Structures are given as structure tokens and as C-alpha cells.
Amino acid sequence: MRKRVAVTGLGCVTPFGIGRRALFESLVAGRSAVSLISSFDTSDFKTKIAAEIKDFDPDPYFPKSETRRMDRFTQFAAVAAKDALFDAKIDLNHLDKSRAGIILGSGFGGISTTLEQHKNLLERGARRVSPMCVPMMIPNMAAGNLAILFGLRGPNETICTACASSSHAIAAAFRMISSGKADLMFCGGSEAPVNPLVLAAFSSMNALSKRNGEPEKASRPFDKERDGFVLGEGSGIVILESFEHALSRNARIYAEIAGAGSSADAYHITSPDPDAKGAESAMRAALLDAGTDASEVDLVVAHGTGTLANDPIETKAIKAVFGEKAYKTPVISIKSMIGHTLGAAAALEAVAAVSTIAEGVIPPTINLETPDSECDLDYVPKLARKAEIECVMTDSFGFGGQNSVLIFKSVNS
Numbered sequence: 001m002r003k004r005v006a007v008t009g010l011g012c013v014t015p016f017g018i019g020r021r022a023l024f025e026s027l028v029a030g031r032s033a034v035s036l037i038s039s040f041d042t043s044d045f046k047t048k049i050a051a052e053i054k055d056f057d058p059d060p061y062f063p064k065s066e067t068r069r070m071d072r073f074t075q076f077a078a079v080a081a082k083d084a085l086f087d088a089k090i091d092l093n094h095l096d097k098s099r100a101g102i103i104l105g106s107g108f109g110g111i112s113t114t115l116e117q118h119k120n121l122l123e124r125g126a127r128r129v130s131p132m133c134v135p136m137m138i139p140n141m142a143a144g145n146l147a148i149l150f151g152l153r154g155p156n157e158t159i160c161t162a163c164a165s166s167s168h169a170i171a172a173a174f175r176m177i178s179s180g181k182a183d184l185m186f187c188g189g190s191e192a193p194v195n196p197l198v199l200a201a202f203s204s205m206n207a208l209s210k211r212n213g214e215p216e217k218a219s220r221p222f223d224k225e226r227d228g229f230v231l232g233e234g235s236g237i238v239i240l241e242s243f244e245h246a247l248s249r250n251a252r253i254y255a256e257i258a259g260a261g262s263s264a265d266a267y268h269i270t271s272p273d274p275d276a277k278g279a280e281s282a283m284r285a286a287l288l289d290a291g292t293d294a295s296e297v298d299l300v301v302a303h304g305t306g307t308l309a310n311d312p313i314e315t316k317a318i319k320a321v322f323g324e325k326a327y328k329t330p331v332i333s334i335k336s337m338i339g340h341t342l343g344a345a346a347a348l349e350a351v352a353a354v355s356t357i358a359e360g361v362i363p364p365t366i367n368l369e370t371p372d373s374e375c376d377l378d379y380v381p382k383l384a385r386k387a388e389i390e391c392v393m394t395d396s397f398g399f400g401g402q403n404s405v406l407i408f409k410s411v412n413s
Contacts, residue, residue, distance in 0.1 A: 002178040006246040006253040007408065009088025009239030010351045011080040013190075014338055015053050015232070019083050023348070024355040026337070027363035028384045032216035033338050034230050040196055047208040049215040050194045051232035051339030062149065069132055070145060071110030076235035076344075077142035077190035078149060084186065084237040085150070088251065092150060101154030101182050102143045103173045105165025105189035107343035107398075109139030112192055142190050154182050160343070162398030163303070164262075165189050166236065167346030167406055171260035173240050174406075183245040188347030190235035199231060205270070207307060217367050219340075221304035221333035222311045222379045224372040229305045232339025236347030238354075255357045258391075258409045259290025265401025272313045278403050279317035283393065286405035287321070292391060294322045297329060297407075299362060299387075301353045301394040304333025305340055312374035314395060319377075330380050330387070336366045346396040350406060353392040357410050361386050 012019065015033035016026040026033070033051040042048035058067040058075040061082050067075055081102075085092075113136040120128045135141060140158035147156050155176055159168045166189025173187035202208045209228040211218035220226040246253055263285065265278035272279070287294060303314055319326045334352050341348060356362055361384055368381035390410045397403050 003180060004243040005174050005177045005257050006241050006243050007238060007255045007257060007354050008241050008246050008251045008253055009084040009090070010254065010354060011082070011084025011087055011237040012235060012348055012351050013053065013076045013080045014234040014348065015051050018079060020087065020351055020355060023351060024359065027334055027352060028361055030364050030366045030382065030384065031337060032366060034215045034218055036215060037194065039194060045199055046203050046210050047199060048212045049218055049230060051230060052194050053233055066149065069136065071113045071136045071141070072192035073106060073110060073190045074142045074145050076192060077104060077237065078145060080190065080235035080237040081146050081186055084239050088239045096183065097151050098153045099183040100152045100185070101156050101176070102146050102152060102186045103155065103157045103159065103169045104143040104187065105159045105161070105169035105343050106139045106142060106191055107160060107162050107165055108191060108193050108198065110137035110141065111198065112195055113137040115195060115197055146186060161402040161404070162400060163340070163342050163345055164396040164398035164402045164404040165343035167394065167396035167404035168262065170238055170347065170350055170406060171262065171404060174257050174260055177240055177242050184239065184241045186237055186239055188235065188237040189344040191342045191344040192233050193342055194231055194233050202231065209306065219306050219336045220367040221306040221336050221365055222372060222375040223368045224370040226306045226308065226311065229307055229335065230339035232341040234338070234341050234348060235344050236351045238347060238350055253411050255354045256409045256411050257406065258292065259286045259407040261285025261289055261405045263403045265403065267401050270399050272309055272397060273401065274313060276313045276317035276320065278401055279314060279395065279397060280320045282403035282405040283317060283321045283395070286393065286407050290407035292407060295325055297391050297393050298389045299356055299392045300329060300331040301349045301392060302331050302333045303395045303397045304335050304365070306335060310397070315375045315377055326377055329378070330362055330385065331377050332363060332380050333365045334363060346394065346404065349394050353394050353408050356389045356392060357408060360388055362389070
């Protein structure tokens with residue numbers, strides 16, 4: 001018999017600051033974190049905007065001797081994990097660390113380090129490449145560093161499935177606990193992709209919004225005038241525990257993670273299947289795993305990228321799974337406010353999903369001004385909405401056609 005899995009800690013680093021409350025209050029208020037990029041010169045770029053984390057300083061949280069050996073994406077993860085640890089009120093001195101582990105996702109890993117050290121190689125020669133280059137750039141180092149910082153000797157893994165990475169990481173941690181292989185897991189993802197190469201690469205694909213004159217209105221999921229996604233950066237960390245473990249230490253339980261489903265489009269390396277069969281399959285698998293019917297879902301936290309292809313196809317998948325109830329189920333995209341954080345996106349959306357259950361309020365999808373006949377569901381436009389939320393589905397779809405869906409439930413449901 002599989003174990004029930006509780007969500008007991010939520011931590012994050014976003015452009016709105018550090019912590020769940022900073023993120024969720026900003027989302028409910030409908031604030032946009034998108035602005036002109038300040039970390040490098042964008043004169044030659046078609047897109048000049050991003051949801052950038054400015055003035056980030058990890059040193060109040062960890063010794064500089066540790067953080068200077070971390071890429072920016074690892075620093076984000078470390079601070080978010082410490083925030084989640086504090087939120088969950090976990091005493092590491094009273095934790096069986098052989099039964100506690102970490103599974104994180106990232107699409108690009110330490111790309112900032114990769115670019116810096118490649119520049120060193122070209123301009124200063126091979127001998128000037130840092131001996132810390134590899135330990136900083138490889139994607140598994142966020143999870144590796146967290147294990148060292150917290151002394152966790154349980155399962156430690158990293159998943160890379162593009163924009164579905166942190167959803168797959170949460171699903172893997174959920175299964176680790178539900179099958180009895182661990183008592184407690186840190187899971188989620190981290191990404192620091194706001195740099196010239198990533199911006200140029202996505203720009204060359206015509207994937208990014210070019211609404212540079214109105215940055216705060218650039219990310220427009222489900223709107224007819226959408227013209228691409230907006231890059232974002234940050235980290236979301238979720239702490240999962242078996243119910244027995246959580247109750248044994250009198251932990252506050254935000255919600256239960258009840259199910260997870262995954263699938264492949266097997267269609268195209270970047271474009272989603274126009275028939276939406278992969279997304280539909282992952283949704284159905286997650287509902288089946290949770291022992292839940294679509295009629296019980298009160299909210300869908302969508303992938304909702306604001307690209308021409310994703311939004312109508314995701315809408316089609318929701319309609320296929322939910323039937324007529326699709327028109328009565330709120331669907332939101334927090335990417336309208338924090339941009340697309342790629343490998344960290346699903347983790348931050350999980351934080352938002354669990355927060356809707358805990359707070360009884362649904363954040364809006366901002367910038368939804370012009371209706372699209374192909375996107376005709378209730379996307380909670382512009383203003384937050386109070387609601388009693390018992391069950392939330394989160395959707396995540398990555399390049400390569402890799403899909404992951406999670407189901408969170410109120411412990412009272």
C-alpha cells in the first residue's frame with residue numbers, strides 16, 4: 001500500500017523576492033516582474049526584456065566560501081531550499097538524513113559559468129579556465145550542493161526535461177516517498193537563463209515576445225495578441241514528507257500531492273502535437289494516479305507560455321479531459337507575471353498551486369485583454385478571485401515533447 005505524501009515546506013527565489021509569501025502576494029495583486037534587461041547590453045537583440053532577479057545576494061544565507069563556488073542557478077536553489085527548510089520548521093539535528101534526499105530539475109544548469117569560462121578560454125587561454133568550471137556548470141550541482149549543505153544522504157538526483165524538469169522532479173520525489181524509499185524529499189528546480197546566449201537562441205527561434213516598449217504587458221498567455229514568451233529566472237523548492245513523518249513531528253501540512261502523470265508527444269523537437277494527445281495523456285494519467293476525476297479539479301495551473309502554439313493546444317487538451325466542465329474550471333498562467341523560468345517553472349507553479357489551496361484565492365492571468373476564439377476557457381483575467389480550492393492540476397510541457405502533470409489536494413478533501 002503506497003504512502004500518502006504531504007507538502008510541508010515551500011521556498012522560492014523570484015524577481016518579487018525570497019519566500020512563498022513575496023511570490024504569492026505579488027501574483028494575487030497581478031504584478032508583473034518583467035522589465036528591460038539590466039545585466040547586459042541588449043542593443044543588438046530583438047528582445048530586450050525579461051523577468052530578471054536584480055540585486056540577488058546569497059551571502060546572508062550561506063558563507064561566501066560556499067556561494068562563490070556555486071553558479072547562479074545553484075545559488076538560487078540553495079537560498080530557496082533554506083527558505084523551504086525554515087518554512088517547514090525542520091530541525092536537521094533530529095532528522096534521519098539517510099532517509100532524506102533531493103531531486104531537482106534544471107534545463108540549462110550552470111550556463112552562466114559555462115559562458116564565463118568559455119570567454120576565459122578564448123581571451124586568456126586554456127590555463128585561465130577555472131578548476132571550478134565543471135563543478136559549477138553541470139546541472140546536477142544544485143542537488144549535490146544542497147546535499148552537502150544540509151548533510152542529506154538519501155536519494156539525490158537531477159532531471160532535465162526542459163520546461164517540464166521540475167515537475168518531473170517533484171513527481172519523482174513523490175514516488176520515492178509513496179513507495180517507502182524515503183521519508184522526506186526536497187524537490188523542485190532552478191534556472192538562471194537570462195544571459196546573451198539563451199536570449200539570442202530563443203530570439204532566433206522567434207519564441208520570445210518583442211513587446212519591448214511595454215515590458216509589463218509582454219507576457220500574454222491565452223491572449224489573441226500574444227507574440228511569444230518572456231524569459232524568467234528563479235527557483236522553487238517544495239518539501240515533501242510521508243504523512244507519518246510529518247505527523248510525527250507535528251508539521252503543518254499545506255496540502256497533499258496525490259498523483260502525477262507523464263507522457264511524450266513523440267511528434268517534434270520543439271512544437272507541441274497539434275492534436276494535443278500527449279498533453280491529454282499526461283493529464284489523464286495524473287488523474288488516474290490520484291484516484292480523481294476531472295470533475296473534482298477546482299483549478300488548473302497551466303503551462304500557459306503565451307506562445308502562438310502552446311496556448312490553444314493546451315486549451316484543446318483541457319477540453320478533451322474535462323469535457324463541458326472545462327468551461328467551468330478556472331485556468332491560470334502565472335507566467336503572465338513572472339515569465340517563463342524554464343526548468344524552474346513547474347516548481348514555482350507548484351508553489352502557487354499549493355498556495356491557492358492554503359489561502360483560498362486564485363491569482364489572475366494578467367494581460368488577457370483580447371479574446372482568442374481558440375482559447376475560450378475561464379483564465380481568470382486581470383483580477384484575483386476568492387474560491388475554496390480542494391484540488392489543483394498543474395501542467396508542464398517541455399521541448400522534446402516531454403509532458404508532466406501533478407495533482408495537489410487539500411488534506412480535508
